[in-house]
Amino acid sequence: MAGRTVAAISSLLILEAPSWSLLAVGFVLNAISYTCHSGAFEALVYDSLSPAQNGEFTRLWGNLNPIYLAGTALTAICAAVIARLSLDWLYVMSVAVDLVAVFVSFLFDEPPRIHKAGLPEVQYDASLEHGHKQVPGSESECQPGSKLDNHNNRLAYVAYVNEHQACQPDSELDNHFRHGILTDIRNLVKTLQKSDLRNLLFLWALVCALGTSIRFLGQSFLQEHGISITFIGIAGTLGNLLAIVPTRYSYRLQARFGSLRPVVIGSFLVPAFGTFFGPRAPARRPPFQMLGGSYVSEPYGSNGNNVPNFLGCR
Structure with a gap:
């Protein structure tokens, strides 16, 4: 969504830019739009x-x-x-x-983010082959059930995750968001510390x-x-x-x-x-x-x- 919005602004700038500087800004925004939706x-x-x-x-x-x-x-x-x-x-x-x-x-x-921080994970086992997946037990009022049938398993799990999210205060969800960004930054730093991966990224x-x-x-x-x-x-x-x-x-x-x-x-x-x-x-x-x-x-x-x-x- 952000990528296409920035791309539209970029096209408008390139189309109507009265100067080279704004034209350059349009091309920079074009590159940012590719980064957003790539x-x-x-x-x-x-x-x-x-x-x-x-x-x-x-x-x-x-x-x-x-x-x-x-x-x-x-x-x-x-x-x-x-x-x-x-x-x-x-x-x-x-x-x-x-x-x-x-x-x-x-x-x-x-x-749904199955492995999202703060959300319980679904335990998959051999029973999945028969159309079942086990939902972790919880004493909270957000617990929708323990076993899902083959026909409704995916829709029920989506509802389960949404209900679990709804039970969390906004501040807790914000913490999850910040935690995700910090995790990405840490992973980037670890990646750049490895010479093989760093050289591969720069070459690409x-x-x-x-x-x-x-x-x-x-x-x-x-x-x-x-x-x-x-x-x-x-x-x-x-x-x-x-x-x-x-x-x-x-x-x-x-x-x-x-x-x-x-x-x-x-x-x-x-x-x-x-x-x-x-x-x-x-x-x-x-x-x-x-x-x-x-x-x-x-x-x-x-x-x-x-x-x-x-x-x-x-």
Whole structure:
């Protein structure tokens, strides 16, 4: 919700900025919006699963991501046509879409935090396979029951967590919120103290910075070499379309090769593919080679999602 709101403000600033300084602020807000919503969808899907279904996340995400890629490809084609008529309208439509996304965000129910500080945990055992899960006993008036049947177990547990939260004073809930932030800060400090993880994070930040530079500057580069903005937009959809099939079956790749090996292989294949097909001299290269090179830009970010959140960068 916050990410889409900031994105809408960013688009308005970029559209109407009277000076370079405000234009720069608009781009900074754009980056902040990406930070706010990056990974939020994956987290929502994961948190919506019961602990017994957590192992199915990779397969479910493989089913969902092709829908996202197909939608992105369709909007990219529409944007390519509109951009030829008016770039201003693209930003206006972007603001409209962001506001719709904010409204839709209000319709979501926050998944219960099973391991949230101060909340009792559900004890899962072999009986879960038969459709039961045990709710911890409590002498408080918020205790809804001890055993839940297969048909109502999830809804009843959501109600249980909500009732337990309702019995806590606001100050206690605020303490839980602060405790969560402090825990995140401590985890970040511990992560940065480990040289391997620290170097990996810095390296991935560098890779993402380079990819973002290509995303923002690549279009101008191609236009300077005589390629129309419409053709660039349509070509950019090729990567999304090609990524649909491997995304759909990425969970099988992970099960067979693990999470790290596909990332390493992809890190070598992407630059090799881009070097061979990339638009080093677009005016002299056939259009199909430029189309092939387009697979390097957008799908490169998608591949980070396809290898189920190993590095978590989009």
